[in-house]
Amino acid sequence: MLEVCNLSVNYRHNWAVQNVSFTLQAGQVTGLLGSNGAGKSTLIEAILGLVPLANGVVKWAGKPVAKQLDKVAYVPQRSQIDWDYPVTVERAVMMGRVATTGWFRQHNRRAKMLVKNALERVGMWQYRQRQIGELSGGQQQRVFIARAIAQEADLLLFDEPFNNVDRQTEIIIFEIFAELKAQQKTLLVISHDLSETLNHYDQLLLLNKQLIACGSQAEVLTNENINRAYDRYDNSAIQPLTINHYPNANLVN
Amino acid sequence: MLTWLIEPLEFEFMRQAIAIGLSLGILGAVVGSYLILQQMGMMSGVISHAVLPGISIAFFFEISVVIGAFIAGVLSALVVMGIQKRSRIKVDAAMALTLTSFLALGVILITLLGTNQINLEEILFGDILGVTSGDVWRTILITVIILLLTKLFYKELEFYTFDPLGAKASGLPVNLLYFGLVCAITLTIVASMQTVGVLLVMSLLVGPAITAYLLVQELSQMMLLGSILGAVSSIAGMYSSYYFDLPSGAAIVMVIFAFFLLAFLFSPKQGLLTEPEIKNKVINWLKFSK
Structure with missing residues (x-):
């Protein structure tokens, strides 16, 4: 079980994420939705300890996540990666084993x-021998x-895995989610898509x-919630990052 | 041909220069591979200029100039990273500011501390003829140590330079790895100063590595091919310097550039002239002109 308690992140004097609390259960796939700049990626990075927390605690199985990162897998956004890097498909996947294999050792047969x-x-x-930049x-x-x-992690965090992927890839990824779920893994997935894929x-x-x-x-997907999440009451895309939301205010157009 | 090759070797200074060039060609390509994959090619420029205040202070206190240069170089890289991380300023601007500030500090320190004996021109352009056998052994030692460390930490460094966030998320000490890379880059620069000078050392770090980058698809191959190119360039540069009476550092840099140009034009997968469209145009044009 992943417990996120009162998590806040301050990025260069702006609140990127404020007072977020939730829990994720094993054997469940959780979708993390929100508009661009809503702090979705920052939230995942904060869970992993990649950005400093202004406040809050993140625990996995009762202990701080930062102490057991070997149990956590992270799939970053595709745009964060330099796809021209000279590495083949096989070696790129092998990087998932680097921390477990440990210092001064070669990867073993397993x-x-x-x-x-x-x-x-x-x-x-x-495609294992292809350079990663040659792939779609x-x-x-x-x-x-x-x-x-x-x-072989227990907690898996995916940042926009469905961004600009073909239909076949989308099907494969959802199949894999179902398999990981059956293995009692915990999944958190960032998505933009509010369509029928939400059933997964x-x-x-x-x-x-x-x-x-x-x-x-x-x-979750009530009109009022969606309006609040996507700032529909205000058409300008630029919002001051420190805006406060008053739960009782009538925000629907 | 053989006498042409052997003749320069009869001179002690040429033997030493070639040994040091060979060693630096290999070292520069290995360290430079990491450098350019981090999109930090200009960082070598920053570090190489930022060593000046360190040299001045070391000279003043009569400790090894290498140590002073090393500390100042590492410090400059950390300053760049600090500015970039803790503000909205982009890395190129941070580098420009750091480079000039350190250089200015060095110039001031030379005047203030009265260390005018430092030959600025020698630091800027290097003097291959002034290489001593001590310099040669020091360079070879640095090369061997860095190659060993690269081998030991290869998989971690590959992960870190490919996907820094992913590496950090899997628990690797990324700041330590970055610091290690900075130390390796600085050591390489300090070791190369004597040969090509701080102005041209960027070429040894960046040139062979990017030439190999255009030709291979894995980091280890990039380092290997880069090392060969670096070593060959150094030696070819030395010979042309001997026979055509050219400044040795500049000759090495021009050979490195010539190799790059060849790869840039003719690389099977990335070359300008091997792109099917352009290739056909060129072939047609050749036929037509006949």
Whole structure:
């Protein structure tokens, strides 16, 4: 179980995430929704300890996440990666095993098996010798999903895995989510998509700096919540980052 | 041909210069590979100029100039990173500011401390003829140490330079790895100062590495091919300097650039002239002109 308690992140004098609390259960896929700049990526980075916390606690199985990062897999946004980097598909997936293999050691047979299985699972084994820049967007995403699988983590965090991927990749990723769920893993997935794919999630979180809503699809996706999350009451896209939301104010157009 | 190759080797200074050039060609390509993959090619320029205040202070206190240069170089890289991380300022601006400030401080310190004996021109352009056998052994030692460390931490450094956030998320001590890289870059620069000078050392770090980058698809291959190119360039530069009476540092840099140009034009996968469209145009044009 992942417990996030009163989490706040301050980025260069602005609140990027404010007072967010929620829990994730094992064997569940949770979707993290919100507009651009709502703090979704920052929230995931804060859970991992990649950005300093202004306030709050993040615990996995009762202990701080930062102390057990080997149990956490992180799939960054595709745009964060330099796809011209001279690395082949197989070696990129092997990076999921670097921390477990440890310093001064070569990857063992088991690590190589895990990488092979993960690549076969996402349908990329035949591309293992390709340089990653030669792949399509969907294939690149699958390489990173394979890296997360090979890591054998219990908590998996995905930052926009469905951004600009083909239909086939989307299907494969949702299949993998279902398999990981069956293995009692905990998944948190950032998504933009408010369409029927939401049925794949057991729980939804709606974020706009603060947590707007949390729960089932019916509970979370009410008109009022969506308006608050996407700042519909105000058409200008630029919002001061320190804006406060008053829960009782009537924000619907 | 053989006498042409052997003749310069009869001179002690040429043997030493070639040994040091060989060593630096390899070292520069290995360290430079990390540098350019981090998109920090200009960082070598910053560090190489920022060593000046360190040299001045070391000279004043009569300690090894290498140590002073090393400390000042590492410090400048940390200043760049600090400015970049803790503000909205982008890395290029941070580098420009740091480079000039350190250089200015160095110039002031030379006057203030009265260390005018420092030959600025020698630091800026290097003097291959002034290389001593002590310099040669020091350079070879630095090269061997850095190659060993690269081998030991290869998989961690590869992960970190490819996906810094992912590496940090998996618990790798990324700040330590960054610091290690900065130390390696600075050591390389300090070791190269004597040969090519701080103005041209950027070429040894960046040139062979990017040439290899255009030709291979894995980091280890990039380092290997880069090392070969770096070593060959150094030696070719030395020979042309001997036979055509050219400044050795500049000759090395021009050979490095020539290799780059070849790869840039003719790399099978990335070359300008190997792009199918342009290739056909060139072929047609050649046919037409016949």
